[in-house]
Amino acid sequence: MDDFYREEILEHYTHPHHYGILECPDISHEEHNPLCGDRVRFDIDLDDDGQTVKDVRFSGVGCAISKASASMLSDLIVGKKLDDIKALTKEDVMDELGLNLGPVRLKCALLPLKVVKAGVYGLSGDADQASDDEAQDDW
Amino acid sequence: MLNSQSIRADFPILSRQVHGKPLVYLDNAATSQKPEAVIQAMDDYYRRYNANIHRGVHTLAEEATAAYEDARRKVGRFINARSPREVVFVRNTTEAINLVAHSWGRANLRQGDVIILTEMEHHSNLVPWQLLAQTTGAQLEFVALDAQGRLLLGHPTPPGSGHSLDHLLAANGERVKLVGVTGMSNVLGTVNPITDIARRVHDAGALLLVDGAQSVPHLPVDVRAIDADFLAFSGHKMLGPTGIGVLWGRSAILEAMPPFLGGGDMIKSVGLLSSEWNELPHKFEAGTPNVADAIGLAAAVDYLTGLGMDQVHAHEQDLAAYALDRLAAVPDLHIYGPPAIERGGVVSFNLIKDGELLIHPHDLASILDHEGIAIRAGHHCAQPLVEHYGVPAMARASFYIYNLEQEIDTLVEALLKARHIFGLP
Numbered sequence: 001m002d003d004f005y006r007e008e009i010l011e012h013y014t015h016p017h018h019y020g021i022l023e024c025p026d027i028s029h030e031e032h033n034p035l036c037g038d039r040v041r042f043d044i045d046l047d048d049d050g051q052t053v054k055d056v057r058f059s060g061v062g063c064a065i066s067k068a069s070a071s072m073l074s075d076l077i078v079g080k081k082l083d084d085i086k087a088l089t090k091e092d093v094m095d096e097l098g099l100n101l102g103p104v105r106l107k108c109a110l111l112p113l114k115v116v117k118a119g120v121y122g123l124s125g126d127a128d129q130a131s132d133d134e135a136q137d138d139w
Numbered sequence: 140m141l142n143s144q145s146i147r148a149d150f151p152i153l154s155r156q157v158h159g160k161p162l163v164y165l166d167n168a169a170t171s172q173k174p175e176a177v178i179q180a181m182d183d184y185y186r187r188y189n190a191n192i193h194r195g196v197h198t199l200a201e202e203a204t205a206a207y208e209d210a211r212r213k214v215g216r217f218i219n220a221r222s223p224r225e226v227v228f229v230r231n232t233t234e235a236i237n238l239v240a241h242s243w244g245r246a247n248l249r250q251g252d253v254i255i256l257t258e259m260e261h262h263s264n265l266v267p268w269q270l271l272a273q274t275t276g277a278q279l280e281f282v283a284l285d286a287q288g289r290l291l292l293g294h295p296t297p298p299g300s301g302h303s304l305d306h307l308l309a310a311n312g313e314r315v316k317l318v319g320v321t322g323m324s325n326v327l328g329t330v331n332p333i334t335d336i337a338r339r340v341h342d343a344g345a346l347l348l349v350d351g352a353q354s355v356p357h358l359p360v361d362v363r364a365i366d367a368d369f370l371a372f373s374g375h376k377m378l379g380p381t382g383i384g385v386l387w388g389r390s391a392i393l394e395a396m397p398p399f400l401g402g403g404d405m406i407k408s409v410g411l412l413s414s415e416w417n418e419l420p421h422k423f424e425a426g427t428p429n430v431a432d433a434i435g436l437a438a439a440v441d442y443l444t445g446l447g448m449d450q451v452h453a454h455e456q457d458l459a460a461y462a463l464d465r466l467a468a469v470p471d472l473h474i475y476g477p478p479a480i481e482r483g484g485v486v487s488f489n490l491i492k493d494g495e496l497l498i499h500p501h502d503l504a505s506i507l508d509h510e511g512i513a514i515r516a517g518h519h520c521a522q523p524l525v526e527h528y529g530v531p532a533m534a535r536a537s538f539y540i541y542n543l544e545q546e547i548d549t550l551v552e553a554l555l556k557a558r559h560i561f562g563l564p
Binding site: 032036103104138139 | 193194196200201202204205208212215216222223406407408417
């Protein structure tokens, strides 16, 4: 249990980074996990080039795992190119979290990534690609 | 080459006796026997990690969820699906086809639309479409068979025969919305050329549903290669337990379909008046699913994969060829269906002379039972097909990986004994 809810996770949970909403975000996307009721929204502002994340906020309700995952992910994507965000994998998120989760809790941990990728792909008019990426992960 | 002798040791039931004789199980088209590995896998689930799935976060629930979703992935790889999301667990082939008829059919069919089936379909790929036709006003058309029990696909058809697939597609044009065909006849053993059929059906702008109840357990089936749109099959005919089956569908088509049954696990969010559906495949899996039997099916898939489906098919073709050859030695024995090279391990026959049954198949089956031999007698849930041959019933022997040539010898001896009992020379 010490391992599981280690300090870093709890720290992100109690003091999440980039928590809140943006006024007029370039990207805003929300999804929820029907299994446990987690709900996550990401707002993203882009640089003038339209390709780089300038600022990010996330909001929603969720467990410590999903919130910590969202918080860590927000750190990860600030300053990143959209193409790099599209290339993020579930392993990248799990490396950040440093947790070994079963399939049920994995859904909690990966919801923020799903939201961000769906938002980014949605901007480029390629929303289906997000679920294709996820479908690849299903194997 | 399969080593059927060593395979037999994996199947506890095969060591039992029936009426004091060793069991000769030749009713595999009805259901297969189960290897120890399948029985063990389900036993293990109930003894060690029984829990409901997808919701709980405790260890048992995590383990059960992982096992259930692993089963989906295994089944998906077995048929070369593009994603496990295309794999929907249902009770059996019948439920899978009913799901498509109910969900896809009611959303897409209008009065005057046409569904094309064939004269060799099992009732499971017939009755759901009859129900759909009654509620939507769609009409059913049927591809006829040639004298060898093969589907008529192209023009021109022999004089006096029924309609070919090409004829029905051309005559009904855009009104044809779906074609449903069995991958392999459960009566005649005919293996249908699904890739060829899929091309004709898609050229006409319709969808293709394949009833894989007999083909998936016995032949290599690759959904990308055959290019079908739906494939339905049952676990219990492929070494797995009863109560678990699969609907595979192209994800874009499944996405666009409304749910089949409503309830838990198939929703994303629920209000009092309306709800949002869960993603694939869960949209079609309302309620607590059959976790134990999905795990059993995965063990069956592992077992078959270990043998190699090419080897399974080759073994059954060898047995069918041997059976056709040996049965020819029984006087008045008529075999239905195509030559061995075009069939799987299914042989239906009658003792018949001048159009009259010498021994009714039910009597044959009872006499064979007393010799320890299990065969099937009746219309095999394909009444129109059996009637097409002008008989009320047929006897059927069907083979699987554990059957031996010497069991066919035993069958032939028992048939000769049946003739003797009925006073036939």
